[in-house]
Amino acid sequence: MCIRDSVRNNNPDIITLAIGDGANDVNMISAAHVGIGIRGLEGQQAARASDYAVGEFKALSRLVLFHGRESYRKNSNLILYNFYKNILLVLPHFIFGIFSIYSAVSLYDPYLYNLFNILLASLPVVVLSLIHISEPTRQAEISYAVFCLKKK
Numbered sequence: 001m002c003i004r005d006s007v008r009n010n011n012p013d014i015i016t017l018a019i020g021d022g023a024n025d026v027n028m029i030s031a032a033h034v035g036i037g038i039r040g041l042e043g044q045q046a047a048r049a050s051d052y053a054v055g056e057f058k059a060l061s062r063l064v065l066f067h068g069r070e071s072y073r074k075n076s077n078l079i080l081y082n083f084y085k086n087i088l089l090v091l092p093h094f095i096f097g098i099f100s101i102y103s104a105v106s107l108y109d110p111y112l113y114n115l116f117n118i119l120l121a122s123l124p125v126v127v128l129s130l131i132h133i134s135e136p137t138r139q140a141e142i143s144y145a146v147f148c149l150k151k152k
Contacts, residue, residue: 019060020046036060074129085121 018025018032022042026049029035037050038057047053054063096107108116 020050021057022046036063077128078125081121081125089116089121 015034016032017034017036018028019036019038020026020029021038021040023045024042025037025046029037029046029050035050035052037046037048037053038060039047039053039055052063054060093107097103106113
């Protein structure tokens with residue numbers, strides 16, 4: 001508990017992950033930003049107190065390596081796509097403002113503006129998030145193992 005508290009107090013920007021498998025880990029799991037409880041011989045207390053529950057320790061590699069990586073990658077793509085969308089939306093308005101002497105005239109019809117936001121800005125991100133997986137789990141595990149070997 002002391003290490004977790006010192007990490008959270010000294011570095012408030014860091015997100016903490018706690019993994020526990022018994023009743024003695026419930027306080028640690030509750031205090032962390034993300035808690036993973038493992039159902040096991042010591043009971044269900046950790047699994048009930050956690051954000052995510054897994055059946056055994058070997059499921060943690062898939063949870064962290066695959067789902068964590070995919071979540072990070074999809075959020076990164078979402079941010080980049082939002083920058084792209086905003087540039088496409090704002091740059092013509094900015095250029096039109098220069099040529100129209102910064103009058104209050106809008107370049108787009110409001111219905112066209114909303115249609116752009118729904119069809120060309122939101123829908124592709126949702127579709128890409130639902131159907132696209134970058135690489136299989138086994139490949140992610142091999143990549144991680146090679147990275148660890150190169151690091152030594």
